[in-house]
Each structure stands twice: as C-alpha cells, then as structure tokens.
Amino acid sequence: MTAGITRRAALGLFGGSALGASLAACGGGSGGSSGSSGSGGGHTTLTMANYDTTQQAAVTDKVTAAFKQQTGISVTLDSLPGSGAAIYPGKLRTEMLGGKAPDVFRCWGGSIAQPFITSRQVISLDPVYTQYGWDAKLSAPNVKDMTFNGVKYGLPLWASAVGVWYRADDYSKAGVSVPTTFAEVETVNAALVKAGIQPWLAGGKYGWYVMRFFEWFLEMTAGPDEHDKLRNSETSWNTSSVVDAFGILQKWAKNKWLPDGVMGLDPTQVEANFTGGKGAMALDGQWIEQNIVAATMAPSSYGTFIPPTDQSQLRFSGFTEGLFVTAESGKAADDEKLLNFFTSVSSQELDQNAYTTVTAAPPISGYAGTAQWTKWLAQHDHYVIQDQSLSTSLANAYFNIQSNVVQGTQTPAAAAAAMQQAAGASKSGT
Numbered sequence: 121m122t123a124g125i126t127r128r129a130a131l132g133l134f135g136g137s138a139l140g141a142s143l144a145a146c147g148g149g150s151g152g153s154s155g156s157s158g159s160g161g162g163h164t165t166l167t168m169a170n171y172d173t174t175q176q177a178a179v180t181d182k183v184t185a186a187f188k189q190q191t192g193i194s195v196t197l198d199s200l201p202g203s204g205a206a207i208y209p210g211k212l213r214t215e216m217l218g219g220k221a222p223d224v225f226r227c228w229g230g231s232i233a234q235p236f237i238t239s240r241q242v243i244s245l246d247p248v249y250t251q252y253g254w255d256a257k258l259s260a261p262n263v264k265d266m267t268f269n270g271v272k273y274g275l276p277l278w279a280s281a282v283g284v285w286y287r288a289d290d291y292s293k294a295g296v297s298v299p300t301t302f303a304e305v306e307t308v309n310a311a312l313v314k315a316g317i318q319p320w321l322a323g324g325k326y327g328w329y330v331m332r333f334f335e336w337f338l339e340m341t342a343g344p345d346e347h348d349k350l351r352n353s354e355t356s357w358n359t360s361s362v363v364d365a366f367g368i369l370q371k372w373a374k375n376k377w378l379p380d381g382v383m384g385l386d387p388t389q390v391e392a393n394f395t396g397g398k399g400a401m402a403l404d405g406q407w408i409e410q411n412i413v414a415a416t417m418a419p420s421s422y423g424t425f426i427p428p429t430d431q432s433q434l435r436f437s438g439f440t441e442g443l444f445v446t447a448e449s450g451k452a453a454d455d456e457k458l459l460n461f462f463t464s465v466s467s468q469e470l471d472q473n474a475y476t477t478v479t480a481a482p483p484i485s486g487y488a489g490t491a492q493w494t495k496w497l498a499q500h501d502h503y504v505i506q507d508q509s510l511s512t513s514l515a516n517a518y519f520n521i522q523s524n525v526v527q528g529t530q531t532p533a534a535a536a537a538a539m540q541q542a543a544g545a546s547k548s549g550t
Contacts, residue, residue: 163194242446259279518539
C-alpha cells in the first residue's frame with residue numbers, strides 16, 4: 121500500500137468477493153484487466169470499468185462469460201485495482217471527457233457518485249427499476265444510497281457496514297459481555313484496561329479509521345435527524361452535540377481506550393493486529409472477516425455487534441457500491457440487460473459477493489459475521505459513512521480537526537467552531 125493512501129482510496133479495496141484481496145493485501149494486481157469474455161466477434165461488446173483486483177476480476181469474468189452465453193453480448197473489463205476513490209473516479213472523468221467512456225462502471229454512492237450525476241454523465245435507471253422489478257430484489261436502504269433528488273441512478277449490489285468486532289477470549293479474561301448501551305461500552309473499555317488488554321485497535325494515519333469513532337459518537341449525541349442535517353450542511357456544526365462528540369473522542373484518546381499515539385499508527389495493520397491478539401475490538405466492516413477466516417480463528421472465538429447509540433432508531437455507518445450506465449454509451453438496452461443479469465442470485469453466487477444486497481442470495485459459507493451484517497443492513501437504516509457524505513474539502517478539514525482533538529491541542533468546543541467554519545467554506549466553494 122502506498123504511503124499516500126487516504127480513507128477515500130481505501131474504500132476501493134473493500135470489494136464484493138469473499139475471495140478478493142483484503143485491505144492488508146491491497147497492493148496486488150496489474151494495471152488493466154481484460155475480461156476472458158473478450159471480443160464478441162460481430163456481436164455487441166460492452167466495456168465495464170471497475171476497481172477489481174486480479175482475484176476479483178477472475179470471478180467477475182465468470183459472471184460476464186455467463187452473460188455472453190445467455191445473450192451473445194460480450195463484456196470487456198477495464199480494471200484499476202487498488203486505486204480506490206482517490207484515483208478511480210478521476211480516471212473515469214478523464215475517459216468521459218475524452219470521449220472514451222465505458223458503457224457501465226462500478227462506483228460508490230454518496231458524494232463520490234454525485235459529480236457524475238450533476239454533470240449528467242450517467243443515465244436515470246428509474247424506468248429500468250420498473251421494467252425489471254429491481255426494488256423487489258434489492259435492499260431498500262441501499263437503493264436509497266443510489267438515489268439523488270428522487271431519481272435512481274445506480275444499481276446497488278454491494279453493501280458494507282462498520283460495526284464492532286471483538287475477541288471472545290479478551291472479553292472472557294476481562295469478565296465482560298457484549299454491551300447494549302454506550303455506558304456499557306465504556307464499562308467494557310475500563311474492564312479491559314484493568315485486565316491488561318488494549319480495548320480498541322485503530323490507526324489514525326490518513327484520518328479515516330478514527331473518523332469511524334467520531335461519527336458513531338455523533339450519531340449518539342446528535343441523534344439521527346440532527347446527524348443527517350450536519351452531514352448535509354443543513355445546520356450548524358458549532359453546537360453542543362458536536363462538542364459532546366468531540367469530547368468523547370478526546371476522552372477515549374486520553375484514557376488510552378484508543379491506542380497510545382493512535383494518530384501516527386497505520387490503519388492497514390488493524391486487522392492483522394486483531395487476529396494477532398493485540399487488542400480486543402476493532403471498528404471495522406465485513407471485510408475484516410476475510411482476515412479472520414484466513415487466520416483460522418474459530419467462529420466461537422470472535423463476534424460482532426452494532427455500536428450502541430442509545431437512540432430509539434438504531435443506525436450504523438455504511439456505504440454502498442453499485443453499477444452505473446454512462447450517458448455516452450449508446451447501448452443502453454444492452455447495458456441494462458447486463459445490470460439485470462448481475463441482480464440474479466446465480467450471478468451473485470458466481471461473483472462470490474459476501475456483501476450482496478440481492479435479498480434472495482444465500483450467505484457465503486464460513487462467514488457468520490458477514491451473514492449477520494447482511495441481515496442487519498436489511499433490517500436497519502444506515503447513515504452514509506462520513507467521508508462519502510461530506511464534501512472532499514470538508515472531510516479533509518475534519519481530518520485535521522480530529523487529529524488536533526485526539527492529540528489534545530484543540531478543545532472540543534474549538535473543534536466544533538472550526539468544523540462550522542470549514543463547512544461554510546465548503547458550501548461557498550472557497
């Protein structure tokens with residue numbers, strides 16, 4: 121992994137395949153990957169852009185090969201593995217501006233997809249949802265992530281959520297059980313420290329990992345309605361709920377519930393540290409289970425739960441990835457057939473998509489935690505992870521403010537005021 125990776129870049133590493141490379145192995149793969157479905161030899165050929173690793177491209181190829189067998193339409197993959205959201209969307213925009221847009225591309229929802237929609241580089245899929253009955257096949261909260269101003273532009277097939285993953289041996293040693301309230305979480309933290317166990321693993325380098333804690337705290341202190349307004353810049357950040365959330369973050373750092381010197385630690389080491397027994401808990405997505413399974417940890421040796429917020433509406437942080445059709449394709453009917461093919465259970469099984477939003481698809485065998493999160497994603501609303509819901513400039517400003525709070529050089533009140541100043545600048549474009 122390159123030293124300059126950001127949280128947005130890291131998002132691209134969390135793919136839909138249970139066999140795909142994990143965050144810790146994100147450097148693999150070659151530049152472009154041409155799918156085995158290849159040229160159609162007189163038949164229609166579609167191009168599909170994504171950020172598959174070599175391993176992921178192999179299973180995507182299986183889906184597109186089956187699509188060709190059924191329809192006669194070939195699909196060529198153009199993958200930029202490991203590029204993530206810091207590079208991949210820029211590559212797409214360059215290709216589109218140069219008249220070389222792919223027919224179909226994979227991307228994240230939220231503020232990452234927004235520029236393509238604002239510039240009308242993708243088409244509305246509203247009539248296609250009706251034609252193929254996609255609303256009945258897909259998880260509604262994830263469809264919402266691909267809906268802008270009431271119009272559906274993307275087909276959500278991959279869903280990830282950030283939750284707590286814990287080691288059962290550490291919980292047993294500290295004499296604690298899974299907490300159901302935030303006060304109980306802090307009790308668990310204190311008990312783990314008393315037992316000589318690091319409560320949480322985290323890495324603050326690049327900002328995005330510690331961000332997960334703040335947005336959890338803010339969901340609790342602000343509540344879902346105000347939290348959404350803050351993320352959408354519809355209310356002031358200079359308010360008591362934001363001060364309180366920054367206060368909790370500073371408290372956790374001061375109490376060493378987060379690792380000492382957390383802002384200088386590499387987040388890519390968290391999963392290996394978790395399986396290596398160097399801490400009791402990680403605030404991570406389903407992808408952590410790939411490392412857990414690879415480390416041959418018994419299913420009884422770990423568990424996962426939704427971070428308690430003490431709110432009547434229980435939500436958690438998450439993000440959605442899906443497929444979009446470009447406005448310049450000129451092959452919309454065939455593009456839409458390809459998207460519909462991906463919504464079938466058989467395609468999701470071929471793709472080995474452990475994070476699928478296709479409701480009838482069975483869970484991948486051996487991934488009990490991921491299967492549980494699939495159910496929770498269908499049962500609960502989620503808020504879009506902060507660096508996808510905030511503008512790029514505001515997210516970057518937040519990372520600096522967060523670092524100051526954790527290191528104790530900025531008070532929670534000053535941090536809230538600084539966030540509002542940054543939000544105002546972001547909204548005005550300055």
